[in-house]
Amino acid sequence: MNRSDYQRAAFYYAKFTQPLDPDQGWRTEDVQLAFMAGMEALALPRLLSLPEAAHVLNVSSSTINDLVRHGELAFVQAGRGTERRRLTFSQDEIASFIRRHTQRTHYDPTPKTARRGSRKTKHELAIERATANEGNYTAQYEARRAAARAKKK
Known part of the structure; x- marks a missing residue:
């Protein structure tokens, strides 16, 4: 979250709550408390649009659509459209997708040997x-030599 989100949350909290002492109004300490409470009150994180999710995962939008179609990536349907769905994604789901698909492979730096077929x-x-x-x-060698000599004669 950036600073403007925190400020917006604090102003929203201050708008709908009463100061600690209604006779004195809002004091600096009250605003600071409201700011901190507003930060905690902002419980729902911002949803990412399809292009934003594609940017975070460094893939194309069509790849995101394929991941959704195959059930690899959960989405929140925003709006009422039934023919063209507006897909949004939670930041936690994107992070979970990254964790699920993170791999560590070990490459052997030695040169690869040539593959041989099944023939001897x-x-x-x-x-x-x-x-x-x-x-x-x-004995086999002598028999072959004897056969070769007999063939010559």
């Missing part, structure tokens, strides 16, 4: 072939 690499296939048949690689 050449090296993995060679290891798999070598370890098939009880892992006897030398």
Whole structure:
């Protein structure tokens, strides 16, 4: 709240209340008390219009309308319009929306590794072939060499 809101509240309070001593009228102390009581009497905070709420949240008006449509942001309908509603928002609701949607994420500064598909690499296939048949690689190697020699002849 700014200073003019406090002053307006104090003047409103002073207008509809009586001074402490009606014979002496309003004294400086009475005005100060009225000012303090007026500040406390201003219980309802000012509602924000749709453009003001958009400015506070740093989004567009259409985004605010989408948030209202999806139930993310509560509103107060001002006026009697049924086709074009005049939406206003409480400052507490805006603060609650900000608290609900505040996130803290941790980013890993290390470089990202390349993603691999589900296919096996050449090296993995060679290891798999070598370890098939009880892992006897030398016997498989000798059998392949013998087959190659027989093919040559």
